[in-house]
Amino acid sequence: MKHYSINLKYVNNYHNYQFDMAGYIYIPSDGEGYKLAEYIECEPDDDFILYLEKYFTEYLRRITYNDIVFADEYELKLGCVDLDSGYIVHVIDWFKPRIEKYIHIMSVVDNNITTEYLSFEDGINRLKELDIVLPGNNRA
Amino acid sequence: MSRIEVKEEFKQLFYEDGRINYKLLAELGREDPSIFESVGRSIISRFLPRRGVDFNIKLKGRVELREGEKKITYTLSVCPECRSLIKAIVFERDGKVLIRKYCPDHGEFEDIYWSDAEFYYMKRREAADGRGILNPYVGVVNACPFNCGLCVRHKSHTALLNLVATNRCDLSCWYCFFFSERAGYVYEPSLEHIRYMLEAARKARPIPAIAVQITGGEPLLRDDIIEIIKIAKELGYQHVQLNTTGIRFVEEPELAIKIREAGVNTIYMSFDGVTPITNPKSHWEIPYILDALRKAHLGAVLVPTVIKTVNDYEVTKMILFGLKHNDIVRGVNFQPVSLVGRIPKNERNRLRVTIPDIVNRVEEETSGMIRKEDWYTVPFTIPISEFIEAVTGKPQFTMSNHFACGVATYLFQDQKTGLITPLPKFLDVGGFVDYLKELTEYIRKGGSKKLALLKLLAKIGKFIIWEHTPEQLKKRKRIYWMLFNIFARHNYHALGEFHLNTLFVGMMHFQDEYNYDVARIQRCDIHYVSPDGRLIPFCTFNVFPEIYRDRLQKIYSYSIKEYLEMNRLKSMSQIKYRRNIRKLESTELYRKTYEGFWDPSRLSYEEKKKISIRFGIPVIEQ
Numbered sequence: 001m002k003h004y005s006i007n008l009k010y011v012n013n014y015h016n017y018q019f020d021m022a023g024y025i026y027i028p029s030d031g032e033g034y035k036l037a038e039y040i041e042c043e044p045d046d047d048f049i050l051y052l053e054k055y056f057t058e059y060l061r062r063i064t065y066n067d068i069v070f071a072d073e074y075e076l077k078l079g080c081v082d083l084d085s086g087y088i089v090h091v092i093d094w095f096k097p098r099i100e101k102y103i104h105i106m107s108v109v110d111n112n113i114t115t116e117y118l119s120f121e122d123g124i125n126r127l128k129e130l131d132i133v134l135p136g137n138n139r140a
Numbered sequence: 141m142s143r144i145e146v147k148e149e150f151k152q153l154f155y156e157d158g159r160i161n162y163k164l165l166a167e168l169g170r171e172d173p174s175i176f177e178s179v180g181r182s183i184i185s186r187f188l189p190r191r192g193v194d195f196n197i198k199l200k201g202r203v204e205l206r207e208g209e210k211k212i213t214y215t216l217s218v219c220p221e222c223r224s225l226i227k228a229i230v231f232e233r234d235g236k237v238l239i240r241k242y243c244p245d246h247g248e249f250e251d252i253y254w255s256d257a258e259f260y261y262m263k264r265r266e267a268a269d270g271r272g273i274l275n276p277y278v279g280v281v282n283a284c285p286f287n288c289g290l291c292v293r294h295k296s297h298t299a300l301l302n303l304v305a306t307n308r309c310d311l312s313c314w315y316c317f318f319f320s321e322r323a324g325y326v327y328e329p330s331l332e333h334i335r336y337m338l339e340a341a342r343k344a345r346p347i348p349a350i351a352v353q354i355t356g357g358e359p360l361l362r363d364d365i366i367e368i369i370k371i372a373k374e375l376g377y378q379h380v381q382l383n384t385t386g387i388r389f390v391e392e393p394e395l396a397i398k399i400r401e402a403g404v405n406t407i408y409m410s411f412d413g414v415t416p417i418t419n420p421k422s423h424w425e426i427p428y429i430l431d432a433l434r435k436a437h438l439g440a441v442l443v444p445t446v447i448k449t450v451n452d453y454e455v456t457k458m459i460l461f462g463l464k465h466n467d468i469v470r471g472v473n474f475q476p477v478s479l480v481g482r483i484p485k486n487e488r489n490r491l492r493v494t495i496p497d498i499v500n501r502v503e504e505e506t507s508g509m510i511r512k513e514d515w516y517t518v519p520f521t522i523p524i525s526e527f528i529e530a531v532t533g534k535p536q537f538t539m540s541n542h543f544a545c546g547v548a549t550y551l552f553q554d555q556k557t558g559l560i561t562p563l564p565k566f567l568d569v570g571g572f573v574d575y576l577k578e579l580t581e582y583i584r585k586g587g588s589k590k591l592a593l594l595k596l597l598a599k600i601g602k603f604i605i606w607e608h609t610p611e612q613l614k615k616r617k618r619i620y621w622m623l624f625n626i627f628a629r630h631n632y633h634a635l636g637e638f639h640l641n642t643l644f645v646g647m648m649h650f651q652d653e654y655n656y657d658v659a660r661i662q663r664c665d666i667h668y669v670s671p672d673g674r675l676i677p678f679c680t681f682n683v684f685p686e687i688y689r690d691r692l693q694k695i696y697s698y699s700i701k702e703y704l705e706m707n708r709l710k711s712m713s714q715i716k717y718r719r720n721i722r723k724l725e726s727t728e729l730y731r732k733t734y735e736g737f738w739d740p741s742r743l744s745y746e747e748k749k750k751i752s753i754r755f756g757i758p759v760i761e762q
Contacts, residue, residue, distance in 0.1 A: 012216070012658075012659070013659070014213065014264075014267050014269075014542075014659060016213055016214055017213070017214035017215050017216055017227070017228075017659075018214060019199075046197040046198065046199055046200070047197070049197065049199060049283060050197065050282070050283050053280055053283065053284070053293065054280040054281075057280060057292055057293055058279075058280055058292045061272070061292050
């Protein structure tokens, strides 16, 4: 199981192109949850921009269509738990383009990826159904 | 070409080299047109550009500014050497806007973006985004611009769809690599295939394509061109435009009547200047083409490709030529040259023209009659769409290009005095659009739509500057009633009437690998429909032909041999145009068309012949 949190700022609009990424990596702490292991600040990896656009552009537009103008200015905090069972859970705090909290559950089984984008409340219920416990008792 | 993995049921359709047996596909498509979609979707993933093979992503490193430079914006671009996605910066230096990019493997590249920083800042205020598309045809697999089809990243719906009807051409211009003999294959989709492609673009949501340009090659070489036009009309395309040299109208003027009757609204044709030196492609034919269109009541837009030191000194003359023939010429749409291929920096500087170069030259050469502030960008019209959307509650057709892609204005010429008045001189366009924004906001906040409309109607007159309004539009307050009809009664007949009396003058600067800006590509609203049903922005389709245009068309093509056999031709050169300069120059029509612009006695016959042959058009004496 991996657990990390990332602060991400991605701007790709008329007036700017900017990509800042900084985050924390946590490691299990003797059955007592997780402890902070490392703070990282990095240049974007060539692959990461594609990853970001692949998952977040689509996701963002699905949840905001007809609601906001399509600005590509994201600021978010991503808490990620990568479970040995094949589930990857993102708890996402959006700061831009608007303040929202969502849960993104990905399941990787035999290289087939399925994803669910859910509101925070629906996400917590879905995690319970799947019997997934996040660090912090699903309070993310 | 690599082998293409296809579904078992379609394997019989493919040759060993990966090309489709197009003759067989067209035959099967006649019986069951759904095969075009099935085949297209089954192989689409193999057609998409592949990372590591067709492109790379190299975002490491920073693009630095130097002393005396001011950052305007960061963006992404491509490396002209290795076609990788790389970082770029748009910045100001010495009153100009430039783009600089950095490739970790090939170093720095710099080019001019807009030659007038003040004009750039002025026009940037008009920037606005559209809404993109709801039903993307391709998923997000690659980085932009190597994922076109369209995908969810795209911010504009299709405003003008391009349909390539053939890559055959009756000319062999020296700079063109697109036509069949040089390409080595014939791309000519069947009628059923064309129907599928046009339907695919009509399925886009929330706004389906409503305007199509049939292009080529030379689309008039297709014997079934009338059927193609009729299919477009049948599918609901409101505006059908034909991109042609028009040369076929010289020998067959009645063809213009037939295509107008079939549903073509506008002829979009190349016109690079008023002399044979600047327009060797069609100088001698233009008088006859315009005459054929005049008799067919079919309007034309002249399209000059502007190149510095080659024909930029004639831009104002081309506008005046358009005004002289305004009974049939509806517009002049300049295209600053897109520099294709590897070109050294000095050479680029010699040839490069950007939008402000043309705007400033026209202002200077008309002594301020057509001013810099008379030009508006394409997204400037978005508030008008948003207002109509707020009133009707339905998504509206929106032209949401990047502001740096193009500008336009309308000119009105007084028939008695000859005085030219640009529309913004007698209509406070900025004030009018600001007021529309205010009303849109009022409706969005729950205000009454009826009241908003009444307010608008009461105020329309205040935006008209009567002292500058041309006489013809002043009479019986014609300009007022025209605006009233458009906004109150949604009567676009009035708009059509206005177009008949004005000359549209626009510019559209297509990109090349040196000035490429991904922010522009994501907003492009001029798309090509590809044979597999994808919609591909103009400046990816043509700037990366190896991974878009040529790749797709080659797969869906006939070999030259196949085509010649099918059509019982001996060689492709049988269709080539040959020019009789003496005959074309001998008429009163030719003389009158160029009267005041060009005196044919300035060049000897031998010089004219040389110009034509050097361009690629053989000359005949009989």
